[in-house]
Amino acid sequence: MQLRRFCSGTIEVQRNPSFSEITSDDIQHFVEILGEKNVVQDEDRLLAANTDWMRKYKGSSKILLLPNTAEEVTQILQYCNRRCLAVVPQGGNTGLVGGSVPVFDEVIINLGSMNKIISFDNVSGILVCEAGCILENLDAFLANQGFMMPLDLGAKGSCHIGGNVSTNAGGLHFIRHGSLHGNILGLEVALPDGTLLDMLGSLRKDNTGYDLKHLFIGIEGSLGIVTKVSILTPSRPSSTNIALLACKDYSSCQNLLVEAKRSLGEILSAFEFLDSDAMDMALTHLEGVRNPLPPSLYNFYVLIETAGSDESYNKEKLEAFLLSSMEDGIISDGVVAQDINQANSFWRIREGITEALTKAGAVYKYDLSLPVKNIYDIVEEMRSRLGEAAKVVGYGHLGDGNLHLNVSTPVYDDAVFTKIEPFIYEWTSKHRGSISAEHGLGLMKANKIHYSKSSESVQLMASIKKLLDPNRILNPYKVLPSSMLFND
């Protein structure tokens, strides 16, 4: 079978013939475990669960399971493992690389019904909850307690914390709160053979043996299904300030980052950048968006957020930073949001770029991690490579060395695509970058892992996959090249 993606070539993938096909006996067995209403065969609901968020991938699963407890998840897995039925775990289904939908007829296990908060300790800030909790709901719960989730991303209204863990989600506050590997304190995970692995500690420190939970962070559901999460949450800052700054060139953006880390240090909570093409996209295609720094376009814009425990001090500090950066010539212009509406309008520019690009036509999306000093080189290389044929837009989480490079054309064009790939991956590999900073590999990039990981590393990943999932039933065809898993 062949899958066709909307705008970046074709992925060929073969159904693993050793997987069984689902039978009415299987369905009867699932009904016994979950009850009738949690075994979904309704066409509309199946279509939604088979289709990814970008509507680029569509599987053909005939069954959607909605467990209510971790025990039910283990019973399903134990059965599927014995029957050799392939399984795709699904959270909010907001991924960008086709990781959370079936490729063929995999059984879909959606964790959405497992959405209870189990405990919150307001001394330590440790939250324990089920995997199906929606990120935004958890943050709203914590807001009432004076705490916040340590991650924030565009999909927060639908993504699940279990999915965030499984994909090691990054997002907007990564520069301040860091990776989930640092914030996740414990997990409960259902293994492919139905074993329930209790690693649900809620301790900040625990050096007793191998810290296995890390094995299940960012593996895109291919080694186990996260059923419960214990996470360290920081105090909610009482004050937040946003500034939008303009720089004349990329090296000024870099200098600004160094200075911001030095002088804002402990209150810096976001450092995002966009180039003039990205700004132009937002201004052209989004309603009600305007550039607060008129009249002409600058080459680069940086959005800085500070967050802390002292309103007036934080604002003064950000304003002073802006002033001194102006005097030093690092920035050409800048404005601090005066109220929450203006702050939201600044964020709207940055967060609206994806939407603007979609409206502009076909888009070829890349999510690269590179040493900060090299980040913008690839945007310029790509521009000179593509010439007038396409618009190249660069933006992203500069503070984390994470570039979202997007190429936009009025309609999809194979000629443009072949000029982008594999060049962009080869270039990234040469500069020891990552071809997927935060989106993961999913189905889309499983075969491209070698651009960012050594063959010894990929070999070890495959060995671990085989150890934990001997029948390879969990999220097949994703993350690792199928050739390493289905040909022995």
Added chain:
Amino acid sequence: MQLRRFCSGTIEVQRNPSFSEITSDDIQHFVEILGEKNVVQDEDRLLAANTDWMRKYKGSSKILLLPNTAEEVTQILQYCNRRCLAVVPQGGNTGLVGGSVPVFDEVIINLGSMNKIISFDNVSGILVCEAGCILENLDAFLANQGFMMPLDLGAKGSCHIGGNVSTNAGGLHFIRHGSLHGNILGLEVALPDGTLLDMLGSLRKDNTGYDLKHLFIGIEGSLGIVTKVSILTPSRPSSTNIALLACKDYSSCQNLLVEAKRSLGEILSAFEFLDSDAMDMALTHLEGVRNPLPPSLYNFYVLIETAGSDESYNKEKLEAFLLSSMEDGIISDGVVAQDINQANSFWRIREGITEALTKAGAVYKYDLSLPVKNIYDIVEEMRSRLGEAAKVVGYGHLGDGNLHLNVSTPVYDDAVFTKIEPFIYEWTSKHRGSISAEHGLGLMKANKIHYSKSSESVQLMASIKKLLDPNRILNPYKVLPSSMLFND
């Protein structure tokens, strides 16, 4: 063979008979790889390398190897694996659980000669260095660049960064900078079979496949030898302030922690506590130490450090916090250090407790992690259990839920020991705590892993050990129960 520890019972361990004994041919082979002078057979140097920092454990290795490069490490391992020669990797040898010295005749590989800084990026703060670099030297190097190491511990003058990674070291600034799982960006690791695993990325974000480096953090050298490290370093704060506060009871310490996180939030960089018995120990046994809060002893003391980018603001903020905590009755007294000497004298009390305990006689040491609200219960339980027979001292990293519980007696007493163990482990297990918050398991606690980890988890650890180290040559008898590794 039987090993006798100074003050906490006996550990019985059997040499694995499938390991070879070293021959003159082996030594000749090592000389060919490393050169004569890096193959040490000198008795005095061997004695030092065979003996642990606390002088409780003494192995009988006949050979100490000093590789200069990662390639030499891989050649040694490849040879040892083929010959079935057991190996113990050694860094600064400052561990507290017997993890870094041989148990029998293991080949010692000390990384001390691999101590070069490879690169530092002053935009991102990313440091790449060899594993044998001493923590304090790295911090001194970074100080010149306006950055700092994200971890700090008592042994900083001798411990190696490779050892820190292998033991997932915690320390004094954990509350601010978090776990090494969040700060380590990349590793190069020599596997038991001699494969060199290049995971030495220096990117903050990289979601391409399984993040294997976490498999080698905190595994106490039992799955691979860390040869190079890439680590994210924070900006060095331009101002640091210290206060010593007194609380009347433990629940006030807890309230103080909540308030400190809320109002000092982003500048809080240490939150340590000690009880009056710990203070008394320091005052009695350490020269030149005095309590800055006279005249009488309070029940609890808390040491708070703030660090940030603004001298006057930070000090004012800490003083205001002290004042409001006093007014609210959370603290009974408190003083902010007026200069660096006074700051050092406050730290001297907290950091000197270990030394004071050693001077006081025999000491039974425990390093527990517990939910903050339960932490002091075990100290009180232990006091009522032991009565007049012993002094029970509680101190540690309260901000991280990490208690150092120490029992002191004039001379070692088996009767006291049997009242402590296994009670203390059972109690900790019952409260879902960790029996080793930051010290690791090493030889001392390998058989006690079940108190903190589920049997399914320990089983999976053993499977991973067997996958990566089929001949079990790396750091045998440590971390995992030998019965799980040598009886099949």
